[in-house]
Amino acid sequence: xxxxxxxxxxxxxxELLQAYFKRFGINLVCAFEAAGGMRMLNxxxxxxxxxxxxxxxxxxxxxxxxxxxxxxxxxxxLTARGDVIDRVSGLELGADDYIGKPFEPxxxxxxxxxxxxxxxxxxxxxxxxxxxxxTIDVESRAVTLDGENxxxxxxxxxxxxxxxxxxxxxxxxxxxxxxxxGIDAAIxxxxxxxxxxxxxxxxxxxxxxxxFIQTIWGRGxxxxxxxxxxx
Numbered sequence: 001x002x003x004x005x006x007x008x009x010x011x012x013x014x015e016l017l018q019a020y021f022k023r024f025g026i027n028l029v030c031a032f033e034a035a036g037g038m039r040m041l042n043x044x045x046x047x048x049x050x051x052x053x054x055x056x057x058x059x060x061x062x063x064x065x066x067x068x069x070x071x072x073x074x075x076x077x078l079t080a081r082g083d084v085i086d087r088v089s090g091l092e093l094g095a096d097d098y099i100g101k102p103f104e105p106x107x108x109x110x111x112x113x114x115x116x117x118x119x120x121x122x123x124x125x126x127x128x129x130x131x132x133x134x135t136i137d138v139e140s141r142a143v144t145l146d147g148e149n150x151x152x153x154x155x156x157x158x159x160x161x162x163x164x165x166x167x168x169x170x171x172x173x174x175x176x177x178x179x180x181x182g183i184d185a186a187i188x189x190x191x192x193x194x195x196x197x198x199x200x201x202x203x204x205x206x207x208x209x210x211x212f213i214q215t216i217w218g219r220g221x222x223x224x225x226x227x228x229x230x231x
């Protein structure tokens with residue numbers, strides 16, 4: 001059974017979500033503050049983390065930052081604040097998606113299922129994509145750069161795979177978002193740019209000319225890594 005961890009200080013709402021998720025075969029385990037949530041994350045080994053931004057003490061952004069130091073677990077941020085900057089902040093810290101409060105429980109379930117399904121679907125394709133210095137193992141969802149492992153979030157891995165599978169082709173931000181799915185339309189263009197920036201950072205791809213991801217100004221991005229067979 002799929003296991004999801006929810007960290008949210010609203011106990012009543014959490015219990016209602018727990019009952020609702022059970023109808024979809026999802027075991028929702030709940031924590032109501034940061035320290036307890038981190039203990040449960042280590043103990044329960046969930047498939048996905050639902051993280052409320054407005055928590056007492058250490059807020060959701062701080063928890064997200066801490067989790068990303070050691071884990072690539074998919075993270076969906078729950079925010080009662082509608083400011084675009086709050087949503088952008090979550091993406092910059094490595095969250096995979098966000099949903100604003102109040103929300104329909106069915107929409108949240110759909111977001112969860114989309115992220116988990118995306119990971120499963122990608123993994124079943126199998127095979128490897130190999131470029132000069134970069135290997136993408138689709139089945140194990142592992143990435144190595146110059147022989148060193150690269151820790152990517154679920155969304156970052158998906159983004160890299162989308163680009164690499166279309167080597168040399170120009171992809172607009174809309175092209176990328178249509179395949180990623182799950183990201184709210186409120187910050188479409190900016191969300192792609194943020195994810196590209198994070199991915200470049202992990203691939204040490206800030207040099208000019210770029211080693212892997214080229215910006216096509218005003219149009220989108222293109223993967224320009226040298227295929228291994230041509231190296």
